[in-house]
Structures are given as structure tokens and as C-alpha cells.
Amino acid sequence: MPIRLLPPGIEVFERGWLSANNIFHFGDENVSLVDSGYCAHEGLTLELVRNALVKHSLPGLNTVVNTHLHSDHCGGNAALVKAFDCEILIPASEDQAVIDWDEDLLSYQNLGQECPRFAHHGLLVPGQEILLGRFLWQVLAAPGHDPHSVMLYQAEHRLLISADALWKEGFGVIFPELWGEPGFEEVAQTLDLIESLPVSLVIPGHGKPFTDVAGSIAIARSRLDYLASGPERNARHGAKVLLKYKLIEWRAKDIDLVADWIENTPALRSAAKQLNMDMPEFLQWLPNALVKSGAAKLEANSLVDVA
């Protein structure tokens, strides 16, 4: 089991798709959590942290570190600060957007998601090191899925916290391309960076930690080639992922309310444009595409999540 490669002082709370994994680091001087899940799951996030603190007889949580500010990675920040009076560290290039809580720069409105407002206390600067639990980790820029995302690398134990830049089979939606900003080239460069590092274990943002890094990079590259060779492929995939994500939160939703949400989500309006669909056509296509792929079903007048 790859998880045996984890040195003492690190635990991975594997979550699902709505909440990103949380990585718990503990040592004598420092107790930290990397990524805090989605706000709808904040109760479980608090419980997981409390249980780990009790299990290891730790006084409290010092720091929460966010690899990037998508709602599934930082939605528990506000609740964790309230419960543990901990500090929040975010990628340096998001500094002003969070100070101003600028809805145009932060992704929540654009992607149709929720995130309770939080304040941060420090920054993650690519090239610098940060203490998490017992070990120093390098902060690495990892643009592509999100232009501001970072990864965290522990050289001595060859561990990589890859966030959504590399999963066992793929990577997170290349969102910038949905609204005409570059992302494909950045994903390729981030994969090159991962390949250049000695890595024994990847702790991804979603899914189990894995050891076959070369295999996953090969899968990711072929996926990238597929998406980049026709931007409408990325738009189709991104739109389906956004609706599926929302549907996991809703579980079931009246189809008219689903349509309202789609129409009011700017990233989806951009995707419709890239697909050369007008809104009525897109509102027909998108829920049906989820049903066709087996990710949802229609029951009476509701779109229902299929796990």
C-alpha cells in the first residue's frame, strides 16, 4: 500500500469529489492542514481534525495551507479559523483578491459555487520553503488547472502534494481555457516539472495517494493532447464537470432550477459560446450529456445525482 511510504507525522484524510483531500501534518512545533474541503462538508472536516488532534495528543491546529482557492480546497477555512484560531496561508498571487474578497477574481461566482469568506495571515511563495508538521516543503508554482495553484514538495521523503495538477488518472478541468485564457501549455509545463522531480508518492487533491508517477504522467499527457487538440472538447468536459459537481452538492434538483443555475454561471455561458450553442440548446444539451454518461438521471421533473 503506497500509504506506507508516508513518514510519521503525516495523515491523509481521503475525501470525495465535492471536498478535496485534507493532509494533516503534525510535529512538536507545528500542526498544519493542507486544504480544507467544501463548505457543505465543514462539519466533517472539523471532526476529522479534532479526532486527529485527540489521537496524537496535540494541543491545536496552527495553520491551514491552501494549494489553491477553489471552493473544494478552501471551503472549510472559515470554520477552521473559528474552531481553532489557526492561521491561513494562501498562494501569493491571490493575496489582493482575498483581501478585497473580489468576486470577479475569485472563482466562486464564475463557477457557480459557494465559499464562506475568510481572511489570510500569510502567503505561499513559489521557490520558498514552509514547515508543515516535522518537515520542510518546497512551494512550487503549478499553473494550468488554476493559474494561481501551488504544489508542495518534500525532497527528503520524495513526497508531492499535487493538488489538482496531477491525479492518478488525469488532472482537474483546465478552467482558464473555458473563458479564453491560456491553460493547455501551463498544464504541459507543470507535468514537465513533476517529471523532473524524484517523487516516490503523490498525494493528489482527489483520490488515493499513488506511486506510479510515470504512469500517471503518461495518462495526463495523453488526456492533455486530447483536450488541447479541440478546445470544444475541454469546454464540453468542463461544463459537465461543473454541473456534476453542483449536482453532488444538490443530490437532486428541479430541472428548471438547474437551468436557472446554468444560465447564471458565467463559466458555463463561456463554455456554451465555445461550443457554438445558444442558451436554449445548451440548456438541453448539458443535463442530457450528464444523463448519457451515467453521471445523473432524470426522475419526474428532477435531475438526480448518480454516485
Ligand SMILES: [Zn+2]
Ligand atoms: Zn481545483
